[in-house]
Amino acid sequence: MLTPISKHVKMHNFSAGPGILPEEVLEEAAKACINFDHLNLSLLEISHRSKNYEKVMEEARQLVLELFQVSNDEYEVIYLGGGASLQFAMIPYNFLKTKAGYINTGVWASKAIKEAKLLGNVQIIASSEDKKFGYIPKNYIVPDDLDYLHITSNNTIYGTQYKAFPDVNVPLICDMSSDIFSREIDARNFSLIYAGAQKNIGPAGATMVIIRKDLLEKSKSNLLTMLDYKTHVKAGSMFNTPPVFPVYVIMLTLRWIKKIGGVSAIEKRNEEKARLLYEEIDRNCMFEGTVISKEDRSNMNVCFRLKNKLLESEFDNMWKDANISGIRGHRDVGGYRASLYNALPVESVKVLINVMQEFEKKNA
């Protein structure tokens, strides 16, 4: 018999990633570490080829199709290790034949571009680098002869997010790591979507990839086995031992999304959280948002700063006293960043807003 495990204090976790997960998911995950599926064995010490685990992998794949409202006739879902950063290389390694297009909206897009350039001809279709990635480019032309166009749907570091996706005649590939299943999208417009799990759908250590079969058929031949999407599709993500526990926690998190009403319900919650916080930033005389064009503000990562930087340590003490965690800005940017991922309750946003208002009263 184990000692009961508990959190003693309710924390408000605004971490940019790995980010907050639902309480009930964490509790199930803890249980599985001791006794999984009534086997009297831990999930950490059973074969990934056991029936009990095969069911987990299958459900984790099916839930992605279901939440994206697409069919297995058209799309394949796989789970891989290595993070989204490995996808930056795998995508051009599999699909860049003549020329690939990239839109540069920040650090992650730039990293994806760097890998593609090592493998072939890359055209930068648009970039917001001129204004420190403070907006999402619009009104660009996408040539019809690209092998694919790669975009990054949400920028965790600078706090921008595509509100509409480019309408293109080439395969559209999207890094959706930081806003997957946070809002309804038409997945049928995409040929490949990938997401490191550790922001909206699980813990670090696994990456979800959904690929349209017609793109998969175009992939190159004689690739290194582990870097070939076809390997993992054929083997149902079980070519080698998958990241067993991370995929299990993803499955639990996707189940939770479905249970609370699916992506449309999540989207409403996320919109309310973002609206409340941006309204406060714009209203409160002590703060300012950092994204140049308000229409491109991310609903996931809300970036702001104090107008008077000298008051930072006072503000820091106040939010720490309120059991708020993880709102410091990225080390390249500074200021503050409140990440409002799916599992963050609106209550936590209200606590932060309250601290901001108290801070204004004291200092305005």
Next chain:
Amino acid sequence: MLTPISKHVKMHNFSAGPGILPEEVLEEAAKACINFDHLNLSLLEISHRSKNYEKVMEEARQLVLELFQVSNDEYEVIYLGGGASLQFAMIPYNFLKTKAGYINTGVWASKAIKEAKLLGNVQIIASSEDKKFGYIPKNYIVPDDLDYLHITSNNTIYGTQYKAFPDVNVPLICDMSSDIFSREIDARNFSLIYAGAQKNIGPAGATMVIIRKDLLEKSKSNLLTMLDYKTHVKAGSMFNTPPVFPVYVIMLTLRWIKKIGGVSAIEKRNEEKARLLYEEIDRNCMFEGTVISKEDRSNMNVCFRLKNKLLESEFDNMWKDANISGIRGHRDVGGYRASLYNALPVESVKVLINVMQEFEKKNA
């Protein structure tokens, strides 16, 4: 407050991998899923760049150096996602310039050879394929002009294991996934050792790599970032989000090895377990070992079969009734395979031997 979690029945877990982990490690892992390091946050939802997690990564790296008795002046330790299978590709991608040597002792060695052949010139120095990998090759000559020689220290599927390693004048690279830290070795004879964690040192989802600095300096240039060992060494395994939870459980498991007396103590336990079981297989008139040359029998994966295959279902019922789990042979080989990884107590081996003796009494 959570309901206490417990196993109700003590299982004897002989799984070939993911394999058994120490009870106390599983309990700590479960606690960290709820409340890590008294942060009132789960390990699954905090930044990998938090001080609390940086300490975990650092300790996980230091423990490898300590258990191998080598210094950070000479060796670097990193943790990667993607499994040992990704290392099959990364090794030649980083180090195969002119010609690499491989010794083929089974399925995993063959897979490593396949990847190297996609990238360059490969010489098979020795192979036991002629006798279904039932022995470890000896008395071969290793040319001095190889970029490296690659070996697989233990064969999980066929149950063979190197008892002495080749003495070579080229960098020696070893896949030690299934017997790492199960016995004392002289790590200084190796330029690179890698191990998927899920057999002897942790759960699935992370791979440990230890590299001698003089080999690292010889690695190729302009490599894809995530496939370049230098990337991960420079960033202390934090170039991108690492497999946070798997690395934590590895750290706990390495701590446990150290606590119970280090690798020399583990080796004594493992030798006793293997001796007891092989003695029974050789003595018991119902069973036979499957490895041709007894001196190459693995202390980790004990492969055996019934002389009369028709009695399999009766034997299966008996070991299942004794709460034994995971002793079916690999699907390519059949028969039985009892994996005696570090965390398996000698008590479990005695339970299996008892079942074998009961079975003999009934059927002999």
